[in-house]
Amino acid sequence: MRETGIVFDIQRFSLHDGPGIRTTVFLKGCPLRCLWCHNPEGLSPKPELMFFDYKCLGCGTCARVCPEGALAQGAGAKPRLAREKCAGCGRCAEACPSGAWRLVGRTITVEELLSLLERDALLYDRSQGGVTFSGGEPLFQPDFLHAALAACKERRIHTAVDTSGYAPWDVFERIAPLTDLFLFDLKPMDEEAHRRYTGVSNRLIHANLRRLAELGRPVRVRVPLIPGITDTEENLQALLALLGEVQGRILGVELLPYHDVAEKYQRLGKSYGMPSLSRPSEARLAELRARIAQVVPCA
Numbered sequence: 001m002r003e004t005g006i007v008f009d010i011q012r013f014s015l016h017d018g019p020g021i022r023t024t025v026f027l028k029g030c031p032l033r034c035l036w037c038h039n040p041e042g043l044s045p046k047p048e049l050m051f052f053d054y055k056c057l058g059c060g061t062c063a064r065v066c067p068e069g070a071l072a073q074g075a076g077a078k079p080r081l082a083r084e085k086c087a088g089c090g091r092c093a094e095a096c097p098s099g100a101w102r103l104v105g106r107t108i109t110v111e112e113l114l115s116l117l118e119r120d121a122l123l124y125d126r127s128q129g130g131v132t133f134s135g136g137e138p139l140f141q142p143d144f145l146h147a148a149l150a151a152c153k154e155r156r157i158h159t160a161v162d163t164s165g166y167a168p169w170d171v172f173e174r175i176a177p178l179t180d181l182f183l184f185d186l187k188p189m190d191e192e193a194h195r196r197y198t199g200v201s202n203r204l205i206h207a208n209l210r211r212l213a214e215l216g217r218p219v220r221v222r223v224p225l226i227p228g229i230t231d232t233e234e235n236l237q238a239l240l241a242l243l244g245e246v247q248g249r250i251l252g253v254e255l256l257p258y259h260d261v262a263e264k265y266q267r268l269g270k271s272y273g274m275p276s277l278s279r280p281s282e283a284r285l286a287e288l289r290a291r292i293a294q295v296v297p298c299a
């Protein structure tokens with residue numbers, strides 16, 4: 001219970017990360033760098049500042065309180081942050097009168113987390129919901145994740161883990177008995193394309209999926225549907241081939257249609273590498289679901 005982790009968000013009343021009404025706990029840190037990542041604030045394992053410039057009054061308070069000299073500001077102008085100097089202390093966010101800075105990432109103990117989760121225990125029971133650990137990559141903090149899952153199990157809270165699948169098998173093996181549901185992402189199926197768009201090979205990911213299916217743990221595959229990247233005929237054929245291997249041993253597939261999150265990157269001072277793309281149409285989603293459903297259930 002003394003184990004600590006770094007989380008960047010805890011969302012109550014979540015309806016899209018597993019069955020029922022859930023709390024989604026977002027752990028910080030991820031070994032992948034997917035170009036379309038929806039949670040860029042979860043990539044670095046360290047606390048980071050987000051800036052909401054439309055809230056800034058130009059008062060200069062943040063620059064005055066920063067002990068590292070990381071914030072510079074001309075009269076009446078908005079502050080400029082030298083991220084390499086920032087120590088993540090959060091003083092600027094505390095001092096800002098309009099909430100223009102938000103420090104994302106805080107340390108939490110398993111005990112603190114469980115007392116937050118227990119507030120919604122009745123809701124979990126009534127809706128057959130529970131807690132989902134997401135990220136970032138939750139397996140990137142294996143000791144904290146293990147301890148948190150064990151504490152949830154003790155309290156009979158349903159647990160789901162939303163993972164990129166990119167972690168050593170021994171980490172999966174350790175948490176598998178404590179995890180009631182794996183939400184397992186599959187990105188580009190071609191290894192070279194996977195490296196190009198996420199920064200890592202997909203071999204370990206596919207091997208882990210096969211092994212989890214062999215273990216008989218409940219797994220739902222999730223496919224982010226990115227036009228021209230994962231939404232291509234070639235990718236679909238390769239996906240269907242892998243799904244055929246685990247057919248009957250996974251619960252099914254969920255498609256996650258692409259949407260643009262460029263604004264979040266801007267707030268973190270990061271650049272968004274995706275070209276301008278449209279969300280896949282409902283007709284296309286229906287067509288893909290029907291084709292995948294010939295192999296495994298698809299939502």
Ligand code: SF4
Pocket residue numbers: 055056057058059060061062063078079095096097098099100101
């Ligand atoms: S303290 Fe807040 S409102 Fe004032 S300059 Fe800094 S960010 Fe803007």
Ligand code: SF4
Pocket residue numbers: 049065066067068069070071081085086087088089090091092093
């Ligand atoms: S988090 Fe701390 S070190 Fe970083 S800019 Fe704010 S006050 Fe300065």
